[in-house]
């Protein structure tokens with residue numbers, strides 16, 4: 001039984017069904033569009049392409065994470081407290097959001113509205129990505145427009161299924177100024193779709209799985225003539241760097257397998273290797289996002305200059321597909 005050719009079409013069909021739940025995305029601007037790159041949003045809606053199977057599998061990982069979280073909530077007996085995939089719509093413009101989880105009360109029953117956006121990641125970031133907080137802030141804004149009298153809050157639940165870790169970036173609330181800014185951005189995207197403005201690219205961590213990357217002006221470099229020895233050195237650097245990245249990836253998965261065996265504490269020595277696993281005690285750090293939101297004056301007082309540095313990037317040129 002050869003599953004691979006079957007998967008090539010089945011994964012596309014799965015993604016198609018999932019997208020169908022969100023309606024025709026070419027007809028409205030969604031909360032993830034508002035937070036994303038204008039060029040990508042424009043091209044996705046005007047020249048849609050089917051992403052590679054590998055990218056589609058990564059998208060499916062996100063859906064799987066949502067189902068898992070829902071199952072966890074249900075198992076804990078709080079199914080009556082939330083709705084899933086709640087559609088929020090702007091009263092005047094074609095702007096929408098599909099909220100992963102909308103809680104109508106806190107877990108202890110205290111009435112409050114709380115949006116949870118689930119993000120499946122391969123490593124939990126130290127800081128929330130700006131695209132995540134923009135997406136959540138836009139959802140909070142649409143929810144506020146629907147029910148201006150209720151207090152709305154939200155959080156991002158990042159889950160790393162491989163490592164079995166999750167982290168809640170909590171403490172977000174409706175903010176007039178932020179929603180205003182994001183609404184202007186959404187209207188700019190609508191103008192781009194109406195060909196009234198230029199859809200400008202903005203680079204972010206999501207560029208790595210963008211289907212419109214090959215000819216993206218933000219990532220296109222000017223053609224130069226390099227001295228042969230410099231070209232050879234840069235090529236060598238790129239080669240070493242890719243070995244380093246693949247080694248890091250492999251180390252991450254081996255690390256997980258080792259830790260599955262050892263647990264959080266272990267000390268031992270075989271004939272060939274010393275194996276030690278120890279815990280670093282937790283410590284406290286200042287939540288910069290919360291400090292900025294709650295005490296903006298103090299935040300600006302404690303800011304300090306970070307020294308800049310020279311960054312070197314060498315990557316092999318990918319052959320252009322015919």
Ligand code: SF4
Pocket residue numbers: 037038039040201202203204206207210211212213216217218219
């Ligand atoms: S590669 Fe990055 S900047 Fe370019 S269109 Fe895609 S998301 Fe935007």
